[in-house]
Amino acid sequence: MTRQGGFRRVPRALARGRGGAVPGVDEAAAVSAWLGRYRGHTHTAYKRESSRFLDFVCSSGIAGGLVGATPAVFEEYARTRPSEDVARYGLQVLRSLYATLCERGVIKVNPVPVVKGSSRAKPSVHDKHFTQAELVTIGGVIDALAHEPGGHRRSYSTRRWIFWLLAYTGAQREEIAASSRRPALTMGNLHCFRQVEHATATCCWVLDVRDSAGLLRRIRLGDALVAELVRYRQSLMLNWHPRPDDETPLIVGNGWRPMGAQGIYTNVQAMFAAVASHLQGQGLESRLVARLEEATPYWLTRSFYALDRSGDNREERHTSKEMTHAVLD
Template sequence: MASPMRRKGSTFIQFRKRIPKDVLSKVGGVTLAIPIGDEVSHVVVGANAAEITCSLRTRDPREAKERHTSAAAYLDSVWQSVREGPKRLTQKQIAALAGEAYRSPVALFEDDPGNPFIWKQIDRLHAEAMEGGEASREQWFGETVDQILARHHLVVDTESRFALIEAAGKAVVEASARLGRNAEGDYSPDTVERRFPPLELRKGAKAASPLPQGSQTITGLAEGWWREAKAAGRAVSTHESYQRVAQQLSEFLGHDDARAVTEDDVIAFKDHRLSQGVSLKTIGGGDISGIRQLYAWGIANRKVDHNPAKGVKVAKVKKKRTRDPGFTDEEAVAILSDAFHHRRTGKASGHLSSARRWVPWLCAYSGARVGEMVQLRKQDLRQENGLWIMRITPEAGTVKTGKYRDVPLHQHLLEQGFPDFVSKAADGYLFMKVTGDTMEAQRGAWRTTKNRVRDFVREIVKDPEVQPNHAWRHRFMTIGRNLEIAQDVRFSITGHTTKDEGADYGDKTVDAKAAAIAKYPRYEVRSLE
């Protein structure tokens, strides 16, 4: 089938596509690493399978369509690789791909690597895995290699895969050793990274010349930009976006030499993304804008001497609006009633059940972003001068403006027992279960909870013209405007910014915000009978 579908017995939308007849006899037993959003779904093709099916892990039709397009593009490239036969990787290609296994953990942890003892333990475990034989290396590094190959849509022969596992394992050992030295304060020049050559894959692609001392890679621009941007307090989500587009551009061109990229290359990349079904908004506001910003940083830091994306234009889409972007009265009451009556059942996650119960109500009475609410921690709620106040802070995770704000709770939330729920909760996040101490673990848990809340809402409000994670903000601002609440007070509650510098002068006190929130009418819960 050429479009997402729903499978009986599951609320998630499914991916389903037939295997072309000319490759049917060649793919039995092949393990596919299908990209699904930010994750990879491993699917083993059965001996008699006629189609590929897997969950798209979302209930949102728009997101499902994008994920379906990406998965289909991956499979098309795999089928083509099967027709041509498994590729044998050259030694240089293996070294280049192993470099990705090295750079990823180094880029993620080198700024704040934590305790040196932990890295010594990780280094020991990795070294033991390398010494444990083929089965041990497969167990420890096989999935990493599969993800790297999937990222490049590669099907390789068995010998090449084993060689890449060996090389990637050595690279990971070197990465953990490097991070161990960083944790002890040693940030001497990274001589290991230089040994990994740029990746060259595309047939007929112009080979990139070896990178001389002081030059830069495309993916390296993203890493360098983030080291500086992180210190300046830029959002992690921006880093993820820039890192992703740098990797995609590098893969498309078949090399990673930032100097060799031309304006024609960027235009070709834009056309390629259009052919994948990616929206103009994503291409213009995400892809091309990201490349432009990375090269601007590279020029400012003398890494490159040109910006190939500077003159590339993407047509702006004039969006047709057929309804208000905020929830209607009926939609709002339906969502909040479902949340109010929700109870945890069976083996359901306690954190996700709590999110379903409370996050819609918190958004309804604050106009906060869903992502800001799902990362609330126990210590972010306090009582002060008779008011219950929640603090939305970048210390908890992602806040778009990078600034904290205090938001008083609506009286209706107090009557429902939200402070009592918080007081009984364990320390830490109220709605997320984070496994591990890394930023990656926190971001993964954050995305999971945010997406589940969106899915809960989408079960009730199916209109694709409404964004489940943003409609509360529109509704909150509309009601506030109707109540004639001053714009600067509304903005201080919701975290909106203004181009009027004068509006930022003076404090918007908690008392002023509490008085404004008290004006918002209560939502009357209806019975679900």
């Protein structure tokens, strides 16, 4: 048997495993097609997991390679993994792979057992947010992933911006996403105002958004988020601060179009998965890894309010009656 892209080209004689494979179908091409759906760190993590499973199959002497694996093989493989969470993650990756093998006619039935939920108790609604330390850890991993070989910096810059925008403002993703019901937010929706407090005028940035009822809300950006804004704009090769007529989408999606709510959700979930995989591979932050597996974008929104109540939030959000528009030079 020869290897192609790290996987074996399976002869017809071995192409009929437990799943009832169709003879003459190239297993390596099917695996390549599956991996081609992913990019950056996700691609690297999925290839590593599938290659690890293939090594297990080869060392176990299972005939037929990938297509010869039965449900019992996957259960045995799961028992070799260092923890329940790692095993669940591996089986989820492999089930995705074998779903593609089914689609391409390599096998007829997906032999990977459906991954059951963890025996861990799911977090209560009061725990569905991140601490300040967890946010910093996640942000640091996003930076590390952006500099890995194969890491797409533009993609990670966008994800980092979404991450801190939700966490530092408490905005709902629907409020900052493009929608057919209201105009898409642009960088021009960010305004610089002079705020008068105790006879002292200071300049601050605010973001105008509309809630689900269509009511205008003005969200103040703290210094840390302004720094993230500058960083994101630099990644887009733009001037540091936006002007009122700036039509650049607040979150740039494919084709420089505004990103919708589903795009934000997909990017945040992909970011959580990549961060969890990175930490898991380093043997770090097992508790945070478990929480990332449960997390959704709403956790970031809740993080703002949870940190605000605990006094651990560095940002401020309010609408001032004493704000006057500042002229940008």
